[in-house]
Amino acid sequence: MGIKERKELEKQEMRKLILDTAMKLFLEKGLENVTIRHIAEKIEYSPATIYLYFKDKDDIIYTLHREGFEQLYKLQQTTLSIRDPLERLRKQGEVYVSFAMENPEYYDLMFIMRGPVRKIKEMKIKEMKEWDIGSRSFEFLRQNIKECMEAGLFPEADLDVAAFSVWAYAHGIVSLIIRDRCMMFPEDKIRHIVDEALDFMFGTMFDDKVKIKL
Amino acid sequence: MGIKERKELEKQEMRKLILDTAMKLFLEKGLENVTIRHIAEKIEYSPATIYLYFKDKDDIIYTLHREGFEQLYKLQQTTLSIRDPLERLRKQGEVYVSFAMENPEYYDLMFIMRGPVRKIKEMKIKEMKEWDIGSRSFEFLRQNIKECMEAGLFPEADLDVAAFSVWAYAHGIVSLIIRDRCMMFPEDKIRHIVDEALDFMFGTMFDDKVKIKL
DNA sequence: AGATTTAACTGAACATTGTTAACTTAATTA
DNA sequence: TAATTAAGTTAACAATGTTCAGTTAAATCT
Structure with missing residues (x-):
């Protein structure tokens, strides 16, 4: 049953990727000027993907x-x-x-x-x-x-x-x-x-x- | 030459109307939740009008x-x-x-x-x-x-x-x-x-x- | 007074935002 | 191999700030 765990791990990694990218952008551009789309673009996923990992x-x-x-x-x-x-x-x-x-x-x-x-x-x-x-x-x-x-x-x-x-x-x-x-x-x-x-x-x-x- | 002055006065009155309305909405709904469109609606003008009195x-x-x-x-x-x-x-x-x-x-x-x-x-x-x-x-x-x-x-x-x-x-x-x-x-x-x-x-x-x- | 310029205002559009729903594709399970 | 589940995308929605071409209405000029 190692698959469930691997999935969970990947999910956590993706969350971390999003968070780190968001923070990096916040530092670069200031809190106000970062959008979901910017984050998505940076990690090369579609904006909608982010909503699979965070509610909003x-x-x-x-x-x-x-x-x-x-x-x-x-x-x-x-x-x-x-x-x-x-x-x-x-x-x-x-x-x-x-x-x-x-x-x-x-x-x-x-x-x-x-x-x-x-x-x-x-x-x-x-x-x-x-x-x-x-x-x-x-x-x-x-x-x-x-x-x-x-x-x-x-x-x-x-x-x-x-x-x-x-x-x-x-x-x-x-x-x-x-x-x-x-x-x-x-x-x-x-x-x-x-x-x-x-x-x-x-x-x-x-x-x-x-x-x-x- | 009283017309120029009347115009100027009206302009100031309009500015004041916009400002007062904006402030009233800020107090009602909180700073974050007031839009140009809300203000425009409240004073019964089109949104574009506001830009005649304020740059942005x-x-x-x-x-x-x-x-x-x-x-x-x-x-x-x-x-x-x-x-x-x-x-x-x-x-x-x-x-x-x-x-x-x-x-x-x-x-x-x-x-x-x-x-x-x-x-x-x-x-x-x-x-x-x-x-x-x-x-x-x-x-x-x-x-x-x-x-x-x-x-x-x-x-x-x-x-x-x-x-x-x-x-x-x-x-x-x-x-x-x-x-x-x-x-x-x-x-x-x-x-x-x-x-x-x-x-x-x-x-x-x-x-x-x-x-x-x- | 009639023609023309100026001012006030609007409608419709634009680009950007957050967010969602329907769809597609890949992976997992039976 | 077929069915199910998960992951991801596309395209759209409504709301935002903002602009621009047009339309009246008022003021000015002749």
Whole structure:
């Protein structure tokens, strides 16, 4: 009965081919400018074939969205080697921002575009089990902040609020840049401002040396 | 020679009709789901007519984008009555977040969608004079922060970095909500978290009472 | 006032998009 | 070998933004 498995494997390979091609095109031409037909042309199949492997375009985008979260989660995990929770939190911030800056299309998919969320909501009606993969990453951040609080390294506050705030800050930085709202800064200074902004957050939030001089 | 003027007036009225209708549809159906044809149908003209008043769809969106910035700028100005620059800054934050939460489609247009930026860049090639309207609002924030710094109420840092950081933080909060990335929180708790997050920022940044207890 | 130019508007088309249904062909099973 | 299943394509659909040739209606000129 090896045939069933081979078929399954081929199916998976085709899915992967479609996904990889889609992602490559997204990187080349930008998220907005990739069509099913482009993908089909690139892999030299007819457009209709793609619909044998994915329900619709949002399904492709959603799957890439999941892959992005896998990647991000793995990156987040690399900070686990750091003992000091505050230092770990800072590293997490850096990792998050780097990921966004190096993979803006992935980031857009994951945190800005509407498509994936549509799909998630559509799915949640049927299968409640498949609870969205993003909350895992958020939980990780939340846990880290909890540790910081417990160690007295972080202002006491509602944990949800604190975690959301830190996330929002990092998201604000990268999403303003990804969606090109920083035209007031010279192109070559942007990366510097991003890094400084991260420092600024940690500085004002936790570092007494940078605190207000009275 | 009153005819030329009447014609000009009618032209402006038609533009306004199109813009208002477009905005109304955006509010009703969401930004993504409004087409030129919908707008045309609503005002009972043919689709082609719209192209007599606007170059293309991005042009409509860009014009609404400008109107949004007018509105926001006016709101910002209302904070000028506040003497204490730090308090004024806080109020500015509140105003910004309220604007976003009450006019999510406008906010999306102004700070998330790609269309308007495309238009701005396209225009900047020809006419350098029309420098983008958003920087005026940013300048306002910047100035406010500068005053805070001079009064010793704000951590000393590169002014650009500080202003960008504060903006990014507020933007992060509202854009995560507008683009529906907060599914982990119960619907009815979201507004509360938003408000708390704003407090959290100001608390950690400036308020010693909320500072780390050693 | 009548002829002519100008402005406002439309109908029909174009190319592109996502998506689907009927069909063909190749592979697997009986 | 015949029947069934899977994989893929072709051709079409409706919806989108956009354009262009034409048609009225208004304004201007003589």
